[in-house]
Amino acid sequence: MTRFLTREAAIRWAPLLVLIALVILFTAINPDFFAQRNFARIAIAAAPALMVAIGVTFIIVMGSIDLSMEGAVSLTAVLFCFAFLWLGGTLAAGGWLAIPLALIVGGLIGLINGLVHVKLRIPSFMASLAMGFVGTGAAVLITGGDIVRIEDDTFRALLTWRIAGFPLMVYVVVILAFLAWFIQNHTTLGRNFYAVGGGEELAHASGLNVRRVRITGFVLAGVFYAIAGMLQVAKLGQAESVTGANFMFISITSVVVGGVALWGGIGGVWNTVVGVLIVNVINNGMVVIGLPDYVQDGMLGLLVILAVVLSTDRRNISFVK
Amino acid sequence: MDIQRLKPHFPWITLLVLVIFVGLNDPNFLKPANLLSLAGDIVPLFIMALGLTFAIYIGGIDLSAQSMANMITVVASVYLASLGIWVALLCVAIGFALGMLSGFITTRLFVPSFISTLAVGGLCFSMAQWLSGNRALNMDAAERDALFGWMIGRTGIIPNELFLAVALLAICLFIERRTTLGRALKAVGAGELAAAASGVNVARFKMLAFAISGALAAVAGLLFAVKLSGGAPTIANGFLLPAIVAVLVGGTPLTGGVGGVLNTAIGTLIVAVIRASMLYFGVEATQQQMVFGLVLIAAIALTMDRSKLRTVK
Numbered sequence: 001m002t003r004f005l006t007r008e009a010a011i012r013w014a015p016l017l018v019l020i021a022l023v024i025l026f027t028a029i030n031p032d033f034f035a036q037r038n039f040a041r042i043a044i045a046a047a048p049a050l051m052v053a054i055g056v057t058f059i060i061v062m063g064s065i066d067l068s069m070e071g072a073v074s075l076t077a078v079l080f081c082f083a084f085l086w087l088g089g090t091l092a093a094g095g096w097l098a099i100p101l102a103l104i105v106g107g108l109i110g111l112i113n114g115l116v117h118v119k120l121r122i123p124s125f126m127a128s129l130a131m132g133f134v135g136t137g138a139a140v141l142i143t144g145g146d147i148v149r150i151e152d153d154t155f156r157a158l159l160t161w162r163i164a165g166f167p168l169m170v171y172v173v174v175i176l177a178f179l180a181w182f183i184q185n186h187t188t189l190g191r192n193f194y195a196v197g198g199g200e201e202l203a204h205a206s207g208l209n210v211r212r213v214r215i216t217g218f219v220l221a222g223v224f225y226a227i228a229g230m231l232q233v234a235k236l237g238q239a240e241s242v243t244g245a246n247f248m249f250i251s252i253t254s255v256v257v258g259g260v261a262l263w264g265g266i267g268g269v270w271n272t273v274v275g276v277l278i279v280n281v282i283n284n285g286m287v288v289i290g291l292p293d294y295v296q297d298g299m300l301g302l303l304v305i306l307a308v309v310l311s312t313d314r315r316n317i318s319f320v321k
Numbered sequence: 322m323d324i325q326r327l328k329p330h331f332p333w334i335t336l337l338v339l340v341i342f343v344g345l346n347d348p349n350f351l352k353p354a355n356l357l358s359l360a361g362d363i364v365p366l367f368i369m370a371l372g373l374t375f376a377i378y379i380g381g382i383d384l385s386a387q388s389m390a391n392m393i394t395v396v397a398s399v400y401l402a403s404l405g406i407w408v409a410l411l412c413v414a415i416g417f418a419l420g421m422l423s424g425f426i427t428t429r430l431f432v433p434s435f436i437s438t439l440a441v442g443g444l445c446f447s448m449a450q451w452l453s454g455n456r457a458l459n460m461d462a463a464e465r466d467a468l469f470g471w472m473i474g475r476t477g478i479i480p481n482e483l484f485l486a487v488a489l490l491a492i493c494l495f496i497e498r499r500t501t502l503g504r505a506l507k508a509v510g511a512g513e514l515a516a517a518a519s520g521v522n523v524a525r526f527k528m529l530a531f532a533i534s535g536a537l538a539a540v541a542g543l544l545f546a547v548k549l550s551g552g553a554p555t556i557a558n559g560f561l562l563p564a565i566v567a568v569l570v571g572g573t574p575l576t577g578g579v580g581g582v583l584n585t586a587i588g589t590l591i592v593a594v595i596r597a598s599m600l601y602f603g604v605e606a607t608q609q610q611m612v613f614g615l616v617l618i619a620a621i622a623l624t625m626d627r628s629k630l631r632t633v634k
Contacts, residue, residue, distance in 0.1 A: 065435075122575075126617075130614045130618045133610050133611070137607070137611030144607070295451075297450075298443055298446070298447030301441065301443030301444045302440070304440050305426055308431075308436060309431075309432060
């Protein structure tokens with residue numbers, strides 16, 4: 001029992017301690033790291049990634065996995081840009097309509113993911129991986145390989161308008177993180193994610209419509225990917241078929257490093273927030289202390305393995321695939 | 322006619338139907354020279370798919386295959402000058418070792434294979450960027466032709482790649498059908514717990530399966546580097562999806578246990594014909610990824626043995 005308690009405590013607090021240790025470490029090596037400007041830089045890099053990671057958190061809590069984020073982010077970003085330009089090219093002139101539109105598209109991508117996974121009974125990692133490829137393909141198809149630019153100052157204010165040194169998008173992301181936390185802790189849907197993740201058969205036996213919960217989870221994740229897509233557009237001022245590239249690796253790493261267990265039921269939005277910060281602090285810190293940026297993917301690879309190993313209770317597992 | 326009895330024959334029937342269908346629309350397609358060059362072009366993909374077959378056969382997946390091939394193109398380009406022909410051995414050894422590492426992480430540390438291979442893929446990508454300095458590298462053409470020229474080019478009308486492909490297929494078929502390793506892998510794929518209970522050293526054989534997958538991905542990378550006479554950290558991107566599709570449409574389901582390398586040979590040919598037919602019917606290259614994504618979903622849905630999964634996560 002004591003071991004169980006320490007384990008719980010470790011999973012809850014270890015990621016945060018790691019984050020603090022990293023900040024101290026990088027600051028010790030190069031004091032420039034601990035500066036408001038640099039923190040703003042980390043926050044901007046982390047903002048879209050956090051939205052993707054929160055989306056996939058809901059899925060991982062259910063014990064499934066969603067690998068469609070690269071395609072979903074690219075496709076929603078591209079469609080958002082096209083809709084934005086078509087509706088007038090400025091937020092005020094009607095471009096704001098593109099925002100709900102992108103959210104709906106994201107939800108639809110998630111819906112298809114969920115339906116393919118649940119109705120065709122295909123393991124989620126493969127169903128979503130395939131859908132991700134389709135999404136990227138669709139983004140290539142729509143753009144023809146070109147870049148779509150948005151030059152609306154009002155929309156770009158998400159990046160350019162700073163309050164207390166941090167751009168607007170950071171505050172938007174913080175609010176959305178609270179929203180995600182609210183969904184997770186204070187709605188039936190959020191609790192149902194944990195019920196499914198904690199024990200699918202038990203949840204089913206208690207009368208929960210597990211399939212519907214799963215599909216809804218994927219829809220919710222898709223909506224968050226769409227938000228990430230729009231933030232990417234706000235950040236870069238453009239969208240193309242590779243806008244979502246690399247989000248898969250980064251977001252899964254972040255979620256797992258934050259302490260959300262891959263087999264479901266453990267961890268949540270706050271773990272993911274910490275995980276995203278850890279990953280981005282490492283990425284930023286390695287540059288600040290002068291390490292070449294190509295080390296990052298390898299580091300993240302080691303980190304994710306370490307995190308899964310540390311968070312796995314090996315006495316309860318007979319084999320993994 | 323029972324559909325379950327027909328199921329093992331679906332792959333080659335699909336292939337035949339596709340070939341006839343495209344052939345009827347474009348008679349040039351059926352010319353032996355065209356068919357052979359089509360088959361020759363798909364060989365790097367085939368070799369990667371051949372390796373993936375082992376990972377999927379035991380119910381796992383190897384998502385690092387593409388990054389592995391990427392890295393090997395760089396390794397081959399960098400070390401060709403100093404190591405000569407031995408660079409091939411180095412490539413295969415690296416692939417084998419990193420595949421072994423994926424297997425070790427999966428079996429001993431209980432990390433699901435799609436995560437462990439994704440992570441090892443990240444390592445490969447870092448190493449490729451480091452080795453190449455993030456540039457596209459070129460091989461010395463004369464040296465390449467002298468040492469690896471036999472891999473490419475033609476004998477008569479037959480592309481030389483095909484000999485390599487057939488040789489590797491024969492080796493893999495031998496491993497699968499005639500060795501303890503092959504039988505053990507089948508046992509693991511058919512039912513891991515039962516295999517462990519009957520005294521099979523499951524972990525060791527699974528590690529070997531991932532190692533073979535890594536080694537063959539390395540061979541694919543080497544061949545690709547020779548074909549293009551160079552390497553870069555992202556040069557083989559776009560291989561992973563069709564390679565997985567090739568394994569699955571060939572009839573080795575994600576759940577493992579049935580199918581095998583011969584199925585993958587047929588699956589790869591199906592991929593080749595689908596690709597060629599897309600060109601003939603004016604589907605742009607940019608849309609191929611979408612088509613293959615959808616084919617992948619269909620192939621998984623049709624081949625998977627759902628009785629093996631209590632709950633589909």
